[in-house]
Every structure is written in structure tokens, then in C-alpha cells.
Amino acid sequence: MNRTYLSLGSNIGDRRGHLRDACQMIQQHPQTIACQKSSLYETDPVGYLDQDTFLNMAVELDTTLEAYGLLAFCHEIEATLKRKRVIRWGPRSIDVDILLFNDQKSSEKELILPHPRMKERGFVILPLYELNPLLMIDGEPIETLYHHLKTEGIRKLDQGID
Ligand SMILES: Nc1ncnc2c1ncn2[C@@H]1O[C@H](COP(=O)(O)OP(=O)(O)OP(=O)(O)O)[C@@H](O)[C@H]1O
Numbered sequence: 250m251n252r253t254y255l256s257l258g259s260n261i262g263d264r265r266g267h268l269r270d271a272c273q274m275i276q277q278h279p280q281t282i283a284c285q286k287s288s289l290y291e292t293d294p295v296g297y298l299d300q301d302t303f304l305n306m307a308v309e310l311d312t313t314l315e316a317y318g319l320l321a322f323c324h325e326i327e328a329t330l331k332r333k334r335v336i337r338w339g340p341r342s343i344d345v346d347i348l349l350f351n352d353q354k355s356s357e358k359e360l361i362l363p364h365p366r367m368k369e370r371g372f373v374i375l376p377l378y379e380l381n382p383l384l385m386i387d388g389e390p391i392e393t394l395y396h397h398l399k400t401e402g403i404r405k406l407d408q409g410i411d
């Protein structure tokens with residue numbers, strides 16, 4: 250069994266609905282053993298700024314899928330929810346990234362683990378810290394990252410996706 254953490258984001262159309270649909274696909278996957286969801290966070294765009302604000306969340310997933318099977322499933326979710334790749338870091342109906350997969354490290358272009366940009370992204374670290382404040386990322390406690398993050402432009406919402 251594998252423990253993995255995913256980051257989900259949406260900034261087009263019914264953002265909450267897209268996240269809800271993605272979570273439903275994850276929960277209903279036959280190889281999902283357990284799944285915990287973070288709160289929703291409304292976040293200013295990072296990287297490419299001329300786009301709407303995102304809703305972001307993280308998911309802790311126990312699965313019997315292996316890493317590349319999980320990556321293919323993330324792509325399947327994106328395809329089902331009609332994500333179009335137009336601008337790098339640009340608007341998307343849904344983005345599903347693998348943050349951590351057990352303690353696995355990978356530098357293959359198709360799957361870099363831990364996710365290469367996760368440590369500096371508040372929209373990733375805040376929901377992840379909420380799920381597991383004891384996580385280690387590349388030998389570094391998430392607690393340290395969390396306390397050094399700039400958190401302006403990130404707002405935790407009272408209402409989750411359910
Ligand atoms: N940890 C990972 N999780 C998801 N995709 C990854 C990962 N590492 C590498 N990739 C590869 O990155 C490619 C581009 O992913 P994607 O289009 O979602 O990037 P992005 O979300 O726009 O940007 P970012 O990677 O900065 O979040 C995917 O086709 C995938 O194979």
C-alpha cells in the first residue's frame with residue numbers, strides 16, 4: 250500500500266464543482282483504500298499572473314496504485330474534466346499533481362518526486378500542512394516550510410467541497 254499526497258487546483262468555471270468531481274473520481278477508484286481531504290483555499294495566481302484566482306486543496310491518499318499508474322490516473326481526471334493545456338502555468342479547469350509518493354524520489358521528466366516546485370508554493374504547503382503537520386519533504390520538516398511561507402493572497406475557506 251502506498252501513501253501519497255496530491256495537489257488539486259482549479260480557476261475556470263465551477264471551480265468547487267471541478268474539485269468535487271476530481272475528489273469523487275479519486276474516492277471511487279477501485280484501488281483507493283482511504284482518502285482525506287484538506288479545506289479549500291482561495292489563492293492568488295502564482296507564476297502566470299493574468300488569470301483568475303484559484304481554489305486549491307490537497308488530498309492524502311492510500312492506494313495500491315504505483316506511482317506511474319497514479320500519474321496516468323491524474324491525467325485521466327484532467328482529461329475527464331476537460332483540462333486544456335494552452336499557457337504554461339495558465340488557467341485550467343483542473344490540475345492534479347503528485348506531491349509526494351511514500352519517500353520515493355524520481356527525476357524522470359514525466360514524474361519528478363517530490364514535486365519540484367512544491368516547497369515554495371503556499372497554495373500547496375498550507376493545505377498539505379493541514380493534512381499532516383509531521384510530513385518531511387526532501388529531509389526537511391513541513392513545519393519549517395510552513396512557518397517561513399509568505400501567506401498573503403491565500404485564504405482558507407470555511408466551507409469545504411462537500
Ligand atoms: N510530480 C508530478 N506530478 C504531476 N505531473 C508531473 C510531476 N512531475 C512531472 N510531471 C509532468 O509534468 C507534466 C506537466 O504537468 P502540468 O501540465 O500539470 O504542469 P503545470 O501544473 O502546468 O505546472 P507545475 O508542474 O508547475 O504545477 C505532466 O505531463 C507530467 O508528466
Ligand SMILES: Nc1nc2c(c(=O)[nH]1)N=C(CO)CN2
Nearest residue numbers: 258292293294295296303338
Ligand atoms: N494560486 C495558484 N497558482 C498556480 C497554480 C495553482 O494551483 N494555484 N498552479 C499553477 C501550475 O500548476 C500555477 N499557478
